[in-house]
Amino acid sequence: RVKTKWAGSLPKYPPTNLALQHFDATYKLQLGREWPSVRASMLCEQKYGALVNNFATTEGFMAHLQSQGCQDFVSCTVREGAQERLQTAASTHGNTSSLESVVDDQDIVPSGLSPNIKCLVFPRGDISRFKPSRPDKYGLLGYYLMDAASILPALALDVQEGHTVLDLCAAPGGKALALLQTQAIRVYQIYMRYEPFTSLQFCPINYSVKLLFLMWFLFVKYCFSGFLCVNDISASRTLRLRRVLDRYVPKGLLAGDKLRITSFDGRKWGEIERDTFDRVLVDVPCTTDRHSVMEEENNIFNRARTKERQRLPQLQLELLLAGIQAACPGGVVLYSTCSLSQLQNWYVVDRAIHLAREELGISLQVADLRPLTQLFKDTFNFAPDLNLGQLVLPHLTANFGPIYMCKLQRLN
Ligand code: SAM
Secondary structure, eight states: OOOOGGGGGSOSSOHHHHHHHHHHHHHHHHHGGGHHHHHHHHTSOOOOEEEEOTTSOOHHHHHHHHHTTOEEHHHHHHHHHHHHHHHHHHHHHSOSGGGGGGGOGGGOSOTTSOTTOOEEEOOTTOOOOOOOOOBOTTSOBSEEEEOGGGHHHHHHTOOOTTOEEEESSOTTOHHHHHHHHHHHHHHHHHHHHHOHHHHGGGSOHHHHHHHHHHHHHHHHHHSOOSEEEEEOSOHHHHHHHHHHHHHHSOHHHHHSTTEEEEOOOGGGHHHHSOSOEEEEEEEOOOOOHHHHHHOSTTOTTSGGGHHHHHTHHHHHHHHHHHHHHHEEEEEEEEEEESOOOTTTTHHHHHHHHHHIIIIIOOOEEEOOOHHHHHHTTTTSOBOSSOSSSEEEOOBTTBOOOOEEEEEEEEOO
16 A cells, blocks of 8 residues: 555644534534535635726726626615615606606715725626736736625725724735725726826926826825725734735825824724724634635644634634724724634624623614615625624525624714
8 A cells, every 4th residue: 555645744633624523513503504505615616706996997807807797796786776766666656757866876875885895796606717807007906806795894884985994903905905995986086087197298398297296196185085094913914915005006095194004913902092983894813714614724723723713702802892992982893704603703792892881981882784784685695683793604606705794883
């Protein structure tokens, strides 16, 4: 019998097996009859979405992807919903013409959802893959590939023009990039349409230099009306985050004072900068369930990392409490994980609400995310009847997630 060379170096208990055993024991109880289907989906290839980069020139690749059957799940669903509302109103009032403004593109995104986030996906059941994005003529990539369900926390955070936003655990930067899309589009697209570098070749040099300066100034000053702070404790992952931003965001914005990149322990944020941000995203480290059953490398179920894994709910709780303190009164905090675990999801939120009230004197209201799940129910498979928050369950025909999210509003 020939013994393969690598057999000796294989771990006795591969972390992926340990993860599956652990999930079988806990999620069978938690999800009941849903678990076999969720399990099979997590062991199959994950489905991606292409987050559209509004900073890049998007027309060419958008048309190409749409011709392949992709659709922006955000605007398509929202538009269909608005059309349904129009039809219902028409059948009630018997006249559509006066109601057509209901489906006006200006107010197509319902309140409570961040505007300008676009994410292309292949239809339900279609498992085609996206090709990697290519740079446009300014060197910016047109789309970022990520689990489309990861867009939902950024959408639900409801970032509006002029908001100050903190992304407490931001690397490698998918959700930060989605948050950046919310405020950037209008002025930047005007800037792009002028195409200063091509049109200026016919201008006298001193005039073109002046105009370039003026545009640069206007661009840096106005293209992003809010302020975004992206933070991650890990220096190497913060470097990765910087590289992502370099490839998607114009240099003017990266160098300006509207975007801050930091590498602090997020648990300390409440002490550093409290009562400050309109919106806080707390996308915590977790057991990353899909990764844990598929990849041996960097797997939290590795035996050497048992203690780290067991400490996760405490770390998540501390991060959420820091995020709550960092938000201003009236501000919104969105907690999210990519795990199915009740212990890391609603239990952490429940405990944080209790501790915030008892120890920090902060009252929180849980926002109802059912309108959002209702809106996107054809794209994602949501878990029914959760106590607190919403959960995207992987499904073979819509293999996104798992993503858990809960939205909290500070009342004082
Ligand atoms: N939001 C990111 C995205 O969309 O690309 C993913 C974040 S990932 C789930 C969790 C991140 O939390 C990791 O990058 C990890 O380095 C970071 N992290 C872990 N402990 C932290 C802490 N105490 N403070 C801040 N960040 C932390």
